[in-house]
Amino acid sequence: xxxxxxxxxxGGYDIVIRRGALGQAGTLLQLDRQVLVVSDDxxxxxxxxxxxxxxxxxxxxxxxxxxxxxxxxxxxxxxxRMLEKGFTRGDCVAAVGGGMIGDLAGFAAASYMRGIDFYNxxxxxxxxxxxxxxxxxxxxxxxxxxxxxxxxxPKAVLIDPDVLCTLPPRLRAEGMAEAVKxxxxxxxxxxxxIERGDPYDNxxxxxxxxxxxxxxxxxxDETEQGLRRLLNFGHTLGHGxxxxxxxxxxxGECVALGMLPMCAPEVRARLIPxxxxxxxxxxxxxxxxxxxxxxxxxxxxxxxxxxxxxxxEAGKGYVQTLTADQLRARMKEVWNI
Ligand SMILES: NC(=O)c1ccc[n+]([C@@H]2O[C@H](COP(=O)([O-])OP(=O)(O)OC[C@H]3O[C@@H](n4cnc5c(N)ncnc54)[C@H](O)[C@@H]3O)[C@@H](O)[C@H]2O)c1
Numbered sequence: 001x002x003x004x005x006x007x008x009x010x011g012g013y014d015i016v017i018r019r020g021a022l023g024q025a026g027t028l029l030q031l032d033r034q035v036l037v038v039s040d041d042x043x044x045x046x047x048x049x050x051x052x053x054x055x056x057x058x059x060x061x062x063x064x065x066x067x068x069x070x071x072x073x074x075x076x077x078x079x080x081r082m083l084e085k086g087f088t089r090g091d092c093v094a095a096v097g098g099g100m101i102g103d104l105a106g107f108a109a110a111s112y113m114r115g116i117d118f119y120n121x122x123x124x125x126x127x128x129x130x131x132x133x134x135x136x137x138x139x140x141x142x143x144x145x146x147x148x149x150x151x152x153x154p155k156a157v158l159i160d161p162d163v164l165c166t167l168p169p170r171l172r173a174e175g176m177a178e179a180v181k182x183x184x185x186x187x188x189x190x191x192x193x194i195e196r197g198d199p200y201d202n203x204x205x206x207x208x209x210x211x212x213x214x215x216x217x218x219x220x221d222e223t224e225q226g227l228r229r230l231l232n233f234g235h236t237l238g239h240g241x242x243x244x245x246x247x248x249x250x251x252g253e254c255v256a257l258g259m260l261p262m263c264a265p266e267v268r269a270r271l272i273p274x275x276x277x278x279x280x281x282x283x284x285x286x287x288x289x290x291x292x293x294x295x296x297x298x299x300x301x302x303x304x305x306x307x308x309x310x311x312x313e314a315g316k317g318y319v320q321t322l323t324a325d326q327l328r329a330r331m332k333e334v335w336n337i
Contacts, residue, residue: 002208006133006153006215008222014156015133015215017207021160022047022121026054029119029156033057034091036082038105040065043097043123044166051096051121059085063101070100070139072148078108092117092155098124098171099131103146106137110152117155123163125175126252129182129210130231132157134218151222161203172200173279174252177234179206180274181255182213184267185233185309185317195274230317233309234259237327240295244286256280261330264312268334288337292324 001018016028025031035055039048042065052058061081063069078093093116095105102120109118122132138149164172176199183191190209193199199206214231221227238258242251249257256275260268260282272282295306305323322330331337 002204004208004211004215007219008153013154015159015211016156017159017161017204017211019160019162019204021158022163023050023054025051025121025158028158029054029094030092030117031055031094034059034085034087036061036078036085036087036091036093036105036108037096038063038078038093038101038108039096040069040098040101042066043101044163047123047163048096051094055094063104065100067100067140067145070104072139072141074104075108075111075139078105079112082108082112087112087116089113089116092119094119094121096121096123097127098122099127102127102132103137103149104139106135106152106154107139107149110137110150115152118152120154120157122157122159124167125164125172126178127175128159128161128164128207129175130178130214132159133211133214134228135222159207161207164200164203169279170250170253174250174255176278177252177256177259177275177280179210180271180278181233181259182210182231184259184263184271184311184314185230186213186217186315188313188315191270191314195270199278229307229319230309233262233311233317236295236306236308237261237291237331240291240293241284241286243294244290249281253281257282257284259311261327261334262308262310267311267314270314284331284335285337288328288331288335291331292327295327296324 004015005012034057037058037060040063093105093109095102106118120132122128135151135153137152138146141147217228234255238254241257242254275282305321308322309317311317
């Protein structure tokens with residue numbers, strides 16, 4: 001078992017990484033109370049049953065799967081259920097699912113009685129490696145992603161790598177894109193290890209090292225004033241590609257594509273075979289101007305351009321403001337578009 005402690009001004013929380021942790025949740029978390037267990041109908045039922053059996057009194061809410069249900073209506077449903085069941089400040093919310101459920105349930109926990117305990121039990125690779133720590137919670141509104149939300153830290157995060165065995169290959173690959181993102185910007189040794197073999201052979205180690213990077217970043221910059229922007233590597237053009245691809249590409253696939261124009265040629269020459277081996281795309285043949293238009297709506301835009309994360313040397317990402325012309329030239333260099 002590995003434990004990472006994320007420290008913050010008001011204390012800290014533990015991230016526990018352990019095979020089989022789901023069935024041991026009763027000893028690892030404080031569940032002898034009312035627990036609102038939140039999940040979606042794409043998460044294999046056995047995980048929910050295993051977790052709920054560890055709770056004192058579990059009240060399970062199963063939402064429909066998919067980003068379009070990450071809404072205020074879903075949050076309201078959770079809040080109403082807690083009210084109906086007489087949840088008090090001493091009770092808690094537990095998310096058992098991917099990033100969608102984690103963000104949504106975390107926001108409900110932050111809102112009920114101005115904040116009750118929240119446990120995050122991420123079950124996708126993306127959520128285990130990235131979204132479950134850092135305290136960002138929230139929902140979409142009128143098609144705008146994560147526009148309503150709060151910074152709300154979990155009481156603990158419980159990661160059971162065994163649940164990844166049911167994850168479809170494309171979801172595995174997109175989670176791996178986020179791990180590669182962290183390695184490329186912040187840890188050259190981790191990148192080398194991912195390049196060397198099958199990262200699933202030692203998934204606990206990969207999770208520990210990728211989460212250590214995110215932990216260090218959020219400890220120094222929880223609210224994204226500076227350093228946390230490194231985690232946006234690949235996201236500037238990635239978001240643009242995601243908008244233009246209209247649902248045909250997954251978020252992590254778009255991030256993988258979005259990383260390539262932001263690297264120096266030597267780093268890119270390493271990334272292309274690696275991403276390909278991991279089942280991620282490296283070619284983009286769509287409308288580059290539409291990508292730039294969509295990227296211009298990026299939250300990281302300033303008056304002079306867009307704050308993008310660049311990597312000239314593996315493990316050493318940095319933030320630089322790029323104009324639309326510079327972004328265009330970078331895309332042209334990689335994909336000739
Ligand atoms: N808070 C943050 O810092 C942060 C960071 C990145 C992304 N996010 C958010 O995370 C969300 C995306 O997360 P995601 O990729 O985990 O998507 P997701 O939560 O929608 O899960 C994807 C699918 O996988 C299914 N699933 C979950 N666990 C499974 C398992 N073990 N086996 C088989 N199927 C399983 C789900 O039912 C769902 O259908 C987005 O809403 C995004 O905004 C948040």
